Amino acid sequence: MTDALDVYLYDRQIAIITRQGENLQLRYLPDYVAEEHPVPISVTLPVVSGVSPSDTTKRFLENLLPDRPDVKTRWAREAKLTSDSAFDLLSVYGADVAGALEFYPAGTTPRTEAKLTPVSDQAIAERIRQIRADDSDWLEHHPLEEGFSLGGAQGKFALARRNGQWFEPTGQHPSTHIFKPGVHTLPGSDVSEHVTLQVARRLGLNVATTEIGIFKDEHVLIVERFDRLPVGDGYIRIHQEDLAQATGTSFVNKYERDSGPNYHDIFEVFDRDLTPSAAKQAKQRFAECLVFSWIIGHNDGHSKNYSLTHTPDASYLSPFYDLNTALPFELPHIVRAKNYQAYDGVKLAFSVDGAATLGEFGPEAIHVLEGDAELDPGHLTVFAFHIGTNLQTTLNEVIGELPESLQELSAVKLFPYAAFAQTLRVRDRLAPA
Numbered sequence: 001m002t003d004a005l006d007v008y009l010y011d012r013q014i015a016i017i018t019r020q021g022e023n024l025q026l027r028y029l030p031d032y033v034a035e036e037h038p039v040p041i042s043v044t045l046p047v048v049s050g051v052s053p054s055d056t057t058k059r060f061l062e063n064l065l066p067d068r069p070d071v072k073t074r075w076a077r078e079a080k081l082t083s084d085s086a087f088d089l090l091s092v093y094g095a096d097v098a099g100a101l102e103f104y105p106a107g108t109t110p111r112t113e114a115k116l117t118p119v120s121d122q123a124i125a126e127r128i129r130q131i132r133a134d135d136s137d138w139l140e141h142h143p144l145e146e147g148f149s150l151g152g153a154q155g156k157f158a159l160a161r162r163n164g165q166w167f168e169p170t171g172q173h174p175s176t177h178i179f180k181p182g183v184h185t186l187p188g189s190d191v192s193e194h195v196t197l198q199v200a201r202r203l204g205l206n207v208a209t210t211e212i213g214i215f216k217d218e219h220v221l222i223v224e225r226f227d228r229l230p231v232g233d234g235y236i237r238i239h240q241e242d243l244a245q246a247t248g249t250s251f252v253n254k255y256e257r258d259s260g261p262n263y264h265d266i267f268e269v270f271d272r273d274l275t276p277s278a279a280k281q282a283k284q285r286f287a288e289c290l291v292f293s294w295i296i297g298h299n300d301g302h303s304k305n306y307s308l309t310h311t312p313d314a315s316y317l318s319p320f321y322d323l324n325t326a327l328p329f330e331l332p333h334i335v336r337a338k339n340y341q342a343y344d345g346v347k348l349a350f351s352v353d354g355a356a357t358l359g360e361f362g363p364e365a366i367h368v369l370e371g372d373a374e375l376d377p378g379h380l381t382v383f384a385f386h387i388g389t390n391l392q393t394t395l396n397e398v399i400g401e402l403p404e405s406l407q408e409l410s411a412v413k414l415f416p417y418a419a420f421a422q423t424l425r426v427r428d429r430l431a432p433a
């Protein structure tokens with residue numbers, strides 16, 4: 001059993017975490033503390049000499065792992081660990097996590113073997129099928145040497161792409177893309193997530209680049225990692241932390257309604273930990289994303305679905321990811337009726353001025369949000385009209401570029417009906433009296 005982990009960031013060791021019973025002691029290395037502007041592991045774990053608080057360290061580490069206990073237990077079992085604690089899991093699955101951190105059992109040097117093992121379409125199709133059959137099984141056929149972990153609830157895996165060929169990123173090479181077959185109970189949600197994200201992008205939001213991959217007869221959402229940057233003929237890791245981590249929140253409380261952070265807490269982090277101009281931009285982008293989420297019916301944008309990027313030069317709100325409409329998954333006859341009131345009860349991940357559902361959100365909430373985000377009066381209304389006015393055409397464009405078989409999926413076919421209803425909502429709720 002390992003009782004100490006070496007922590008690497010931007011390819012050098014910066015800290016060590018030791019375990020004493022239930023206690024975790026995180027210590028930055030003295031030469032790192034002495035640097036002029038060292039990048040912290042998290043804004044909640046500033047680079048100082050001495051020991052960082054155990055609870056804060058634990059919450060941060062837990063947020064690097066899958067949310068579901070059954071997935072974690074399975075990973076612990078497969079690696080023959082004696083517990084599924086974050087510390088134990090990261091001793092094995094900590095080499096390729098969100099951001100630029102790497103965790104290794106103390107004294108073991110990071111792997112220098114720059115090996116990339118090609119993966120066939122057949123093998124990728126099998127991994128997708130396996131996750132569709134059992135979404136706690138993220139690792140089937142998956143060599144432990146990859147050391148991969150990511151947060152979230154959905155089954156997923158990550159690969160590296162070079163010149164159109166997929167590889168298992170063993171050794172120094174990080175993964176470059178995340179594969180998400182979709183939510184078990186929502187068929188086609190991988191495709192609707194791609195469509196939602198690409199509509200958002202075409203309407204001006206800064207979001208992750210995605211595509212739909214087809215491997216044999218399986219479709220899958222492929223998300224390009226923005227925490228990986230091509231340099232020379234390889235990739236480097238770029239550091240990031242999600243907003244649960246940045247607000248010191250456990251994954252258990254990731255939703256505001258489950259005692260998690262609200263948008264005021266998040267704006268506080270922006271104001272405290274970003275430069276004034278980055279904070280201003282982050283607040284504007286975040287507020288616009290809340291308005292977009294209201295229109296598109298994205299109900300899962302909790303604190304782990306936003307991140308801060310930390311480069312040695314600057315910190316900023318990362319591109320958006322895990323953005324998906326919930327509306328086409330309502331009963332088909334309801335969606336086809338194009339009545340937005342049918343969605344009134346759909347919950348928003350962040351409430352604004354007491355408005356916590358699609359039906360409650362409206363001009364009053366927009367006005368309050370504008371003030372809190374320090375935007376000019378009217379900014380978010382103009383933004384909402386821009387989305388409402390262009391949604392239908394943009395959505396049809398994105399859907400029209402999908403392979404025909406995917407256009408036939410119920411989630412895709414129903415999406416325009418839901419979007420149409422929501423554009424009526426924008427008109428009715430925001431039009432001047």
Ligand SMILES: Nc1ncnc2c1ncn2[C@@H]1O[C@H](COP(=O)(O)OP(=O)(O)O)[C@@H](O)[C@H]1O
Pocket residue numbers: 098099150151152153154155178208209223224225226227242304305307321322
């Ligand atoms: N494009 C991306 N670049 C970098 N990190 C990402 C990207 N997309 C997701 N992540 C990271 O992976 C985690 C899980 O991905 P996500 O899409 O949120 O999955 P889930 O639907 O299971 O919540 C995120 O919380 C984030 O830390």
Ligand SMILES: [Mg+2]
Pocket residue numbers: 151152153304305322
């Ligand atoms: Mg997520």
